[in-house]
Amino acid sequence: MVFSSTLFLFVFIPVFFLLYFISPSKIKNIILLIGSLIFYAWGEPIYILLMIFSTISDFFHGKLIEKYRGTTKSKIFLTSGLIINLLMLGFFKYSDFLIGIINGIFNTSIPFLNLPLPIGISFYTFQTMSYDIEVYRGQCKVQKNILDFAIFVTMFPQLVAGPIVNYSQVENELTNREPNIDSIYYGINRFIIGLCKKVLLANNIGIVWTEISSKNFSELSMLTAWLGILAFTFQIYFDFSGYSDMAIGLGKILGFNFPENFNFPYIAKTVTDFWRRWHITLSSWFRDNVYIPLGGNRKHQLRNIFIVWCLTGLWHGAAFNFVLWGLWFGTILIIEKKFLLKYFEKIPGIFQHIYTMLIVIIGWVFFSVENIKDIFVYLGKMFAFDNIIDNYSIYVVLNYFIIFILCILFSAPILKIKNKNIVSAINCILFIICIAYIVSASYNPFLYFRF
């Protein structure tokens, strides 16, 4: 189920929250669990079994890690818990990627499995793995109640698109949360902001990228190429951060405090800073569970950075362009750590910012174009001065300049309205506008009557 749909907003939310808030506290978790399972099963009637399997597996692994604490058996169960999750993730997400590599190297023609990707699998496997790890490290207490544990894995706000929540962050709230007027008020406002980002900004600017990315890249003018990747730059930020906002908002209404996932990444002055602001929970996960255990910046730093960034790229997608994307950033970050950051303090902020955005935008070309050859054709067009402007690029500017300006403005923390009443009133109006856009998205008149 998609948050920005009439089904979720005007069927699921009213029914679920009505039942949730009229239930006595003891029943609330059951309602949350059932609601979340329905939410997930709605899109994936079969794959819900995978998620349930992952839940059961890590619930028992947690107990076993705790039971044999201090012995090697504990470590064995940690390992088996992680391996089961990684095998599941690997099989459903990366099997065709691996088959492609094997076919390429050994000249075989193993057929592709073409498995549809289970929704949220990259998120809930990482969450359950973090539980195993935190139990092992003693950073949280073992959860003895499988229903409460199931809530941690399956709860619908952050299941589909994050933030990745560590068990310790919500450990107490699973069984003991008290939403009050302030948290519900904050939650609703946060949810609306996320909805606006997705529906009003991301979906609208996304049309530009959809159109331009379907063209023959060798025919693009320089301006068209830049407008296209800028559109993607904004689309992915507002889509992803919008989803995180909605997740955090819904969490707050339920009484959960999820971690922040985005902190205005596009105002970063260095790439190092950018990665402290983008998909924060993922970088933290890799830092705590891969980078530091491998030695961090104490032993084999370059190797560790290389591994972490390959994995970060791969996590985003099972194809080589994502690995390239990860390595692009890994390389830049190493260069920054070793030389650039020292000199950067002397450069005016505006140039630091331009440099950072250039790196990020070029990175998005790697991320958004799957064919490696096409990536370099596209990059070439961005710097080809023989064809700077064409009619199509003028059309994009004429049609989308206001949306581009709004995207630029809202990428920065410009709005600091102190008066909460004004904020609420604006959010009400924006919400009504969102409904108009959501309803229109499914409106598609035919020229003649369709039987």
Added chain:
Amino acid sequence: MKKIFISIFAILFLGIFIINLITPDKLLSETENKKLQQMPEVSVENIMNGKFEDQYETYVSDQFILRDKWVAFKTFIDKNILLKKEINDIYIGNDNYLFEKHENIENKEQKLNKLEKFINQYPNTFVMIAPTSDEILKDKIKYMPTIDEYALLKDISSIVNDKYIDVYSTLNKNKDKYIYYMTDHHWTTYGSYLAYIEFCNKLNIEPLTFKFETISDNFLGTLHSRLNIPVKEDIIEKANPIVAIEKVVYDQQKEINQLFFDKYLSTKNQYGYFLDDNHGLIEITTNNKNGKTLTIVKDSYANCMISMLVNHYEKINIIDKRYFAAGYEAYLDESSDILILYNVISFFENF
């Protein structure tokens, strides 16, 4: 204050849910020209294979209260706040003209081959393919991406050769006249009259002059349906036939003996006034007993021209392949003349 705000939102979410629940379901949408999804069947099989979920989601959005008004509101924001020139696949051009944004033509070679086979099989076939407004009036939508219809017409004419009726030149010459509707994808009756003259010239018939009668001054057509905001309305004219119409049979079932239908003038789809909108087969008999029969394979562009063409034939058969896909060969065999008449976009989609 916070409590009031929370209450407002609770009422909004719950209220819309309840209103949607209690208002009766609509069967079809006039503006969208389609049947609306009804409550899907609840069965274990449908739930397991995802069909129920998809249909239910469509059901919720199709039956959403005030659907057309929400679209109008979104168009309003797009136009006046985001200052967009292209909204819901419609270009907002100069001088109150709306234009349809067309997808790239697919299956071009396939359709051209089909046409070639047709004309080889029926050598008495004339071909008239009309450009749409976004080609002829493209000055009103500068910079907007359009399809090169002129090139497509050239491709068609090169296959058909001497039986190709060129209407591009006359329409282009008269582009400052009211030859296309502002809010609809059809040409006006006057635009079709210019094409009728070319038809006559090609067949060495003396073109008739007609009295044009205004039958509507508040027409808002298919292009307007995508926007639902107030725009300048179109005027529909009809050309009265000069010969007497003896018999008109629709789909071999209904004998109605008329070419014009007033009932459409009070609906959204006023263009349906011509020939009762779209039928697979219409058979017209006139009192011009010259023994000649014309069979037209067409889309709705032809509808307003029929009252001009009937005057030269004793019998006219009108075939719309979207609703009468096979079995019409008998009509082609018995015709003295055959005319293929489409707008160029629809030709590549529907021929």
